Amino acid sequence: xTAVGIDAMEIWTGKLExxxxxxxxxxxxxxxxxxxxxxxxxxxxxxxTYEDIVTMGANAAKRLMDRKxxxxxxxxxxxxxTESAFDNSKPVSTYIAGCLEQVFDGDFHHANKGERKFxxxxxxxxxxxxxxxxxxxxxxxxxxxxxxxxTALYERGDPGEATQGAGAVAMLIxxxxxxxxLSTEQGYGSADETDFLKPNQQFPSVDGKRSVQVYLARMRxxxxxxxxxxxxxxxxxxxxxxxxxxxPGMVRKAGLFGYRHTLRGTDIxxxxxxxxxxxxxxxxxxxxxxxxxAIRDYMDSLKRTEMYRDWxxxxxxxxxxxARQVGNWYTGSVHVARASALKSAAETGRELAGEHxxxxxxxxxxxxxxHAETVADGWKEEIQALTLDExxxxxxxxxxxxxxxxxxxxxxxxxxxxxxxTQPDGEFVFTGWGRMNERKYDYVx
Ligand code: COA
Numbered sequence: 001x002t003a004v005g006i007d008a009m010e011i012w013t014g015k016l017e018x019x020x021x022x023x024x025x026x027x028x029x030x031x032x033x034x035x036x037x038x039x040x041x042x043x044x045x046x047x048x049t050y051e052d053i054v055t056m057g058a059n060a061a062k063r064l065m066d067r068k069x070x071x072x073x074x075x076x077x078x079x080x081x082t083e084s085a086f087d088n089s090k091p092v093s094t095y096i097a098g099c100l101e102q103v104f105d106g107d108f109h110h111a112n113k114g115e116r117k118f119x120x121x122x123x124x125x126x127x128x129x130x131x132x133x134x135x136x137x138x139x140x141x142x143x144x145x146x147x148x149x150x151t152a153l154y155e156r157g158d159p160g161e162a163t164q165g166a167g168a169v170a171m172l173i174x175x176x177x178x179x180x181x182l183s184t185e186q187g188y189g190s191a192d193e194t195d196f197l198k199p200n201q202q203f204p205s206v207d208g209k210r211s212v213q214v215y216l217a218r219m220r221x222x223x224x225x226x227x228x229x230x231x232x233x234x235x236x237x238x239x240x241x242x243x244x245x246x247x248p249g250m251v252r253k254a255g256l257f258g259y260r261h262t263l264r265g266t267d268i269x270x271x272x273x274x275x276x277x278x279x280x281x282x283x284x285x286x287x288x289x290x291x292x293x294a295i296r297d298y299m300d301s302l303k304r305t306e307m308y309r310d311w312x313x314x315x316x317x318x319x320x321x322x323a324r325q326v327g328n329w330y331t332g333s334v335h336v337a338r339a340s341a342l343k344s345a346a347e348t349g350r351e352l353a354g355e356h357x358x359x360x361x362x363x364x365x366x367x368x369x370x371h372a373e374t375v376a377d378g379w380k381e382e383i384q385a386l387t388l389d390e391x392x393x394x395x396x397x398x399x400x401x402x403x404x405x406x407x408x409x410x411x412x413x414x415x416x417x418x419x420x421x422t423q424p425d426g427e428f429v430f431t432g433w434g435r436m437n438e439r440k441y442d443y444v445x
Contacts, residue, residue: 004134005177008068011339011388012060013326014166015422016046017395018403027400039162040248040320044327047151047166049409049420050429053084053092054441057149058099058428060170065104067385068172072106076142078113079129081122081331084150091115096147099428102443119196120244121363123148123331130173131182144173150330153410155203163247165327169335178378182371187226189218189368196364202412212250214366216257222368223261230372233262239355241315242337244362246328248320255316256303268307276301318344325392334361342383353377396421
């Protein structure tokens with residue numbers, strides 16, 4: 001069977017940065033440790049005045065095409081995943097293709113373009129669509145370009161404001177990929193939920209505490225569904241477990257649940273028995289509430305064990321390095337987590353080819369998806385080609401007052417004039433509105 005997966009990726013961060021424990025916590029009169037220790041965030045990325053989901057997505061895609069030496073003819077479909085779209089009809093992929101056609105010879109007239117929506121899980125769903133298209137033999141040898149791009153901004157004063165972010169991830173999906181091969185097996189956990197939504201409004205309505213519970217419940221369902229096709233998983237089956245990362249503190253909870261679930265009935269549970277006992281089994285309890293309480297106690301003990309802490313440090317912690325510095329990128333977030341893990345492996349000289357990842361995606365509303373990936377031979381070269389560190393270090397650091405003004409610039413309901421903070425350099429920029437209220441873009445040398 002032909003391997004299909006992610007051949008290469010590029011990341012584009014918004015060019016502004018907000019220091020959360022410093023600037024933000026101070027302005028809000030909060031303890032900085034809520035950010036560093038609780039949510040697990042240090043800085044977040046913001047778009048400059050001339051950036052938006054199109055510029056960030058097109059800039060990531062251009063870099064990807066340049067680096068892989070591609071022309072538009074090599075791309076058979078362009079799918080954009082976003083929950084920050086500004087048009088209910090014309091997809092963002094048409095704008096991104098339009099941008100790319102400004103700088104590449106040829107055009108994308110024969111590429112199928114679309115936009116995927118299901119909150120943060122849409123990026124993974126777009127990869128899935130590309131996978132199916134290639135496996136069905138409809139790609140005519142061409143690759144799919146998947147762009148996950150978002151400006152994850154919340155209403156000012158909303159608890160979610162602490163977890164904002166902005167950036168894009170562009171990924172090339174091909175046969176015989178250089179980065180990771182995707183498993184055929186997948187698991188879903190999906191239900192009609194109202195934890196986070198944007199009913200024709202720019203900023204989300206969020207029930208933050210509930211969204212945390214829904215994330216965990218759907219992820220658990222997805223894992224059970226995955227195991228029903230792929231067989232039981234063991235915590236040590238995977239080099240890394242990248243999760244959707246709205247903020248690293250969320251993944252701290254998901255990691256513990258995942259570890260508890262997958263160690264059940266394994267040698268790890270046996271080894272831990274003397275220290276914390278065996279984990280409670282539902283059939284031993286009269287009610288679900290009693291069982292849940294026993295599970296909570298067990299998890300409290302589990303998270304203090306050396307075995308768990310070591311697993312977490314090896315398998316989860318490296319997936320969070322980038323998120324801590326950029327915040328939530330919604331559809332791109334789980335793909336940033338994968339990149340973070342692979343980057344960490346490359347930096348520590350770990351050899352990963354042939355090893356497996358378990359990838360947990362989540363979108364509010366709500367759906368979790370779990371699949372496995374096998375790291376491909378070219379992973380190190382691909383991941384070392386990322387320029388993310390350089391991009392992060394070049395971000396302009398906002399004062400709180402500047403943050404409020406740039407937040408207003410990106411608020412579709414306000415007309416705010418503001419000078420840009422950074423100079424565009426070899427990138428696409430937003431230049432204003434056209435006669436049909438379309439957004440317009442130029443490439444700046
Ligand atoms: N030192 C250490 N930890 C601290 C702290 C301090 N001084 N102050 C708070 N914390 C911890 C809290 O205990 C909590 O961790 P816990 O959940 O493990 O107990 C964490 O920091 C967050 O604090 P909390 O008071 O719950 O923050 P909040 O009320 O501002 O809301 C969210 C947190 C997640 C609900 C909010 O950021 C939100 O709505 N986010 C958007 C929605 C989202 O991302 N959902 C995730 C699923 S997609």
